Amino acid sequence: MEKDIILLSKIAFLDKILDEFEDEFGDIPKLIKNKEADISYKKTQILETENIIKDIKVFVTTSKNILASLKDKEDKLSQQQFLVRNNKEFDAISAEIRNIKMEHEKLSVKMRNEGLKENNLDLVLNKQKEELNSLIEELEVLNSQLYELSKEHSEEVRKYNETRKKLRSDINDDTFDKYAAIRKKNNDAAVYVKKGMCNGCYRQIPQQIIIDMRNQHNRLFQCENCGRLLLSDWTEVNEDEFLNEI
Ligand SMILES: [Zn+2]
Numbered sequence: 001m002e003k004d005i006i007l008l009s010k011i012a013f014l015d016k017i018l019d020e021f022e023d024e025f026g027d028i029p030k031l032i033k034n035k036e037a038d039i040s041y042k043k044t045q046i047l048e049t050e051n052i053i054k055d056i057k058v059f060v061t062t063s064k065n066i067l068a069s070l071k072d073k074e075d076k077l078s079q080q081q082f083l084v085r086n087n088k089e090f091d092a093i094s095a096e097i098r099n100i101k102m103e104h105e106k107l108s109v110k111m112r113n114e115g116l117k118e119n120n121l122d123l124v125l126n127k128q129k130e131e132l133n134s135l136i137e138e139l140e141v142l143n144s145q146l147y148e149l150s151k152e153h154s155e156e157v158r159k160y161n162e163t164r165k166k167l168r169s170d171i172n173d174d175t176f177d178k179y180a181a182i183r184k185k186n187n188d189a190a191v192y193v194k195k196g197m198c199n200g201c202y203r204q205i206p207q208q209i210i211i212d213m214r215n216q217h218n219r220l221f222q223c224e225n226c227g228r229l230l231l232s233d234w235t236e237v238n239e240d241e242f243l244n245e246i
Pocket of ligand 1: 198199200201202203223224225226227228
């Protein structure tokens with residue numbers, strides 16, 4: 001995670017430079033930015049669908065156990081009915097059996113419905129995964145278009161684009177996806193905390209958060225006001241060093 005936050009800070013640094021060249025590349029940088037955000041959103045949808053399916057599976061397993069124990073109880077009561085000494089006892093057991101049967105029936109219906117729901121959700125999930133694959137393919141096409149365009153550009157811009165591509169493949173998906181989703185709204189999706197303020201919306205960051213950010217290098221922090229990712233000074237990119245490296 002610590003490594004990912006440093007990668008994130010480098011990506012944010014590069015994006016800031018590349019955004020200045022945006023006009024020279026026509027629509028492509030914007031299309032890439034939107035595609036990356038769409039991918040992030042699609043992954044969230046997939047995760048939600050998977051979680052609902054998981055919940056249904058747990059419900060079905062639990063219900064199966066409950067249905068089995070209800071059936072057990074019913075069988076035992078039916079046998080007890082042969083041993084009763086009077087009508088009153090017989091009627092009491094009959095009533096209990098009726099209740100158990102009703103409970104059994106209700107739960108069976110619910111289980112069937114959840115089963116249907118699960119089938120539908122499996123279809124939805126497959127569709128979402130197909131959509132994700134298409135989005136990833138579309139992004140690849142856009143990236144190669146950008147690559148072709150940057151060949152005609154200065155060496156400098158071409159290097160920036162290539163470095164970004166490399167950083168993107170090194171950073172973990174979750175961290176990047178969060179960044180991409182925010183970047184759809186705010187170009188500067190990951191910002192430093194300067195003078196105790198979020199450098200995106202200039203709202204004061206609580207002192208405790210600033211201390212946590214310094215100490216917890218494994219956590220990704222977000223501005224509570226604007227939602228931008230917050231970068232602590234320990235991730236600061238040394239411009240000269242970084243530009244020399246690439
Ligand atoms: Zn903010």
